[in-house]
Amino acid sequence: MELLAVFLSVLVRGVGIGSTYALLAVGFVIIYRATDVVNFAQPALMILGAYFTALYVHNAGVPFPLAVLAAMGTMALIGALTERVALRPMVGEPPFSAAMVTVGVFFALFILSFRLIGSNPISTGEPWGFERIIVGDLQFRQVDIARTLISLGAIGLTGLFLQRSKVGLAMRATAMDQETSLAQGVNVGRMFGLSWAISGALAALAGVMISAGSGGTVPLDAFIALKALPVIILGGLDSIKGSVVAGLIIGVAEATALSFNSTLTPTVGENVYLVVPYLIMMLALMVRPYGLYGTPEVQRV
Amino acid sequence: MTGPRGGTASPKAVRATLRGRPALYTDYAADQAIWNTPSKRFWTILLVAAVLVTPFLPFVTRSHQADLTLVFVLAIGGIGLNLLTGYAGQVSLGHAFFVGVGALTASVLGGMPTQNVVGFELDLLIWLPVSGLVAMALGLLVAPLAARVRGLYLAILTLGLVFIGEHLFKELRSLSGGQGVGRRGPDPEILGFGLFHPQEILGVQLDRETPWYLFTFLLLFVMAVLGRNLARSRWGRAFAAVRDRDIAAEVMGVPLLRTKVLAFGVSSFYAGVAGGLLAVSFGQVTPENFGGLGGLLLSVEFLAIVLIGGVATMSGSIIGAAFVVLMPRLVEMFAPSLPLIGDGALLSVQQLEGVLFGVLIVLFLILEPRGLFGLWLRIRNYWKAWPFSY
Numbered sequence: 001m002e003l004l005a006v007f008l009s010v011l012v013r014g015v016g017i018g019s020t021y022a023l024l025a026v027g028f029v030i031i032y033r034a035t036d037v038v039n040f041a042q043p044a045l046m047i048l049g050a051y052f053t054a055l056y057v058h059n060a061g062v063p064f065p066l067a068v069l070a071a072m073g074t075m076a077l078i079g080a081l082t083e084r085v086a087l088r089p090m091v092g093e094p095p096f097s098a099a100m101v102t103v104g105v106f107f108a109l110f111i112l113s114f115r116l117i118g119s120n121p122i123s124t125g126e127p128w129g130f131e132r133i134i135v136g137d138l139q140f141r142q143v144d145i146a147r148t149l150i151s152l153g154a155i156g157l158t159g160l161f162l163q164r165s166k167v168g169l170a171m172r173a174t175a176m177d178q179e180t181s182l183a184q185g186v187n188v189g190r191m192f193g194l195s196w197a198i199s200g201a202l203a204a205l206a207g208v209m210i211s212a213g214s215g216g217t218v219p220l221d222a223f224i225a226l227k228a229l230p231v232i233i234l235g236g237l238d239s240i241k242g243s244v245v246a247g248l249i250i251g252v253a254e255a256t257a258l259s260f261n262s263t264l265t266p267t268v269g270e271n272v273y274l275v276v277p278y279l280i281m282m283l284a285l286m287v288r289p290y291g292l293y294g295t296p297e298v299q300r301v
Numbered sequence: 302m303t304g305p306r307g308g309t310a311s312p313k314a315v316r317a318t319l320r321g322r323p324a325l326y327t328d329y330a331a332d333q334a335i336w337n338t339p340s341k342r343f344w345t346i347l348l349v350a351a352v353l354v355t356p357f358l359p360f361v362t363r364s365h366q367a368d369l370t371l372v373f374v375l376a377i378g379g380i381g382l383n384l385l386t387g388y389a390g391q392v393s394l395g396h397a398f399f400v401g402v403g404a405l406t407a408s409v410l411g412g413m414p415t416q417n418v419v420g421f422e423l424d425l426l427i428w429l430p431v432s433g434l435v436a437m438a439l440g441l442l443v444a445p446l447a448a449r450v451r452g453l454y455l456a457i458l459t460l461g462l463v464f465i466g467e468h469l470f471k472e473l474r475s476l477s478g479g480q481g482v483g484r485r486g487p488d489p490e491i492l493g494f495g496l497f498h499p500q501e502i503l504g505v506q507l508d509r510e511t512p513w514y515l516f517t518f519l520l521l522f523v524m525a526v527l528g529r530n531l532a533r534s535r536w537g538r539a540f541a542a543v544r545d546r547d548i549a550a551e552v553m554g555v556p557l558l559r560t561k562v563l564a565f566g567v568s569s570f571y572a573g574v575a576g577g578l579l580a581v582s583f584g585q586v587t588p589e590n591f592g593g594l595g596g597l598l599l600s601v602e603f604l605a606i607v608l609i610g611g612v613a614t615m616s617g618s619i620i621g622a623a624f625v626v627l628m629p630r631l632v633e634m635f636a637p638s639l640p641l642i643g644d645g646a647l648l649s650v651q652q653l654e655g656v657l658f659g660v661l662i663v664l665f666l667i668l669e670p671r672g673l674f675g676l677w678l679r680i681r682n683y684w685k686a687w688p689f690s691y
Binding site: 032038086089090093095096097098099100101103104105106107108110111112114115223226229230232233237268269270271272274275278279281282285286289290291297299 | 392446449450451452453454456457458460461464465467468471472548594597601604605608648652655656658659660661662663666667670
């Protein structure tokens with residue numbers, strides 16, 4: 001029973017953080033599918049999302065759920081704007097140069113977030129805090145349940161949008177072949193902007209989820225978003241399903257390593273849970289070079 | 302070598318033909334020479350002369366010399382990454398890991414032992430090559446895995462190295478000094494001659510920084526020439542073939558795995574040497590310099606050196622390193638006179654530096670993908686054809 005309790009609490013915690021990673025990863029994947037670019041600016045978009053939520057809650061007095069939606073809207077706008085200004089001129093350039101441009105954008109936006117947030121941690125006014133749910137002998141943190149439901153819900157809605165709506169179809173067509181979809185009357189440039197907007201909105205939501213239950217957010221928390229990089233590689237750069245599966249795997253593995261941290265310390269060193277995601281990613285790449293669900297690149301000679 | 306009438310031309314006749322036509326190559330060796338144009342020869346000599354004179358100019362302070370030394374050291378690392386990323390097309394975000402391995406090896410072999418850390422106080426002639434070789438060994442170890450994946454998968458895989466490196470650097474406490482503490486770097490000595498001490502040579506009094514400045518430049522010169530030599534060799538052509546189309550290269554008989562592994566090995570060797578030199582220049586080596594976020598930033602700086610300087614050019618790596626080191630200095634110099642910049646104003650000086658760094662990367666990639674080297678090419682071509690536009 002004792003072991004089962006530990007197992008369940010680790011599982012809930014891991015699934016909670018893992019689905020947040022999945023949410024971030026989906027943001028990466030959507031942009032990658034549309035433009036073949038890994039968006040290294042995602043961490044900055046995430047932290048700005050948390051900032052705008054806090055701004056709307058504390059300065060404008062908007063209720064928390066509405067503030068989150070408004071922040072998602074704001075970040076969608078900033079995302080689309082970034083694409084138009086910095087990324088659109090890179091169409092046709094090697095994907096790596098474009099990825100480097102996003103690194104430049106990251107620096108600019110990240111410094112902006114430092115400037116906006118300042119040195120005091122901000123709170124998004126989220127309702128979960130350190131509350132717990134008690135089921136019999138078991139205790140779960142509310143924030144983990146909330147993270148799981150909200151993140152997976154948002155990913156589900158995004159997937160539904162891509163699968164069922166006309167615009168989603170156009171986006172998938174653009175991802176498959178830009179020239180052909182252009183010939184079919186799809187406004188490819190607008191699809192690029194839209195994928196950045198969706199990605200910015202998801203990043204904002206992820207920022208709120210990361211900040212929830214932590215007591216406060218500082219600009220350096222942006223780097224938590226880097227955890228999504230092993231997730232997208234493990235899942236496959238172009239697969240939303242892969243992001244979810246890999247996000248959960250890495251979240252649970254990390255939570256497990258964290259809860260056994262004191263047992264593991266003598267053998268493999270302190271805080272080994274920080275490198276567990278990267279180790280899993282490397283092991284997986286040895287077996288599957290395109291991740292679990294990634295599409296192998298077909299090359300003609 | 303045939304003359305205009307079909308007969309073999311005398312060397313004197315060839316020289317006469319060449320006069321005023323420096324771009325005319327009469328044989329393959331001249332085309333492939335390390336200094337294959339007179340202007341390259343001219344600029345190299347000018348650069349060497351300028352570097353040798355600089356420390357003795359009256360307005361050059363010791364901190365200027367330290368900055369230029371940093372340029373030389375980062376340029377060595379940048380050349381390493383350029384061989385891997387620019388020539389062989391394998392994008393790596395893990396360069397800082399190999400630099401860190403070099404720095405750690407140098408500190409252990411060349412540094413002083415204390416209560417907490419081991420140190421052997423060896424000669425630079427031993428620890429510098431060994432720090433390159435240790436980094437190279439790790440590079441060769443990672444390479445077979447890295448050769449399996451491509452493009453952005455590779456970039457993120459190598460990013461993992463930086464985080465795993467942080468863990469290792471922190472945990473190997475008897476070598477690195479542990480988290481947040483670190484250890485002192487080595488004190489460079491060649492056969493008893495201190496390279497980081499005030500010296501007197503031929504009656505000229507040198508600052509503490511000057512011998513080290515001259516030594517790192519000598520090393521940069523040698524390693525740049527070696528790098529260019531590798532790039533024009535059979536293996537260098539194999540690198541370029543793999544970068545441009547790996548399947549086509551394989552079909553033509555370029556061994557893909559061996560080429561990529563070699564590129565990783567050579568690049569890590571350069572990184573290790575640069576790391577060993579950095580350990581001296583920094584004075585203090587901490588795990589945070591080379592692992593985790595610090596390492597990621599260092600890796601990004603190296604990529605910026607390659608991209609801003611010029612992809613697949615040796616001189617580009619040097620220009621890029623100069624840019625990355627000296628740009629913040631210029632900003633610091635001019636920032637006080639700019640409006641809206643300062644502690645209480647819109648941006649602080651550090652924030653301005655960060656924003657400028659990001660914005661410049663974006664601008665360069667958008668406006669001149671060939672980097673600073675490309676700007677130079679434009680200027681040169683303009684004057685070459687002057688007064689015609691092309």
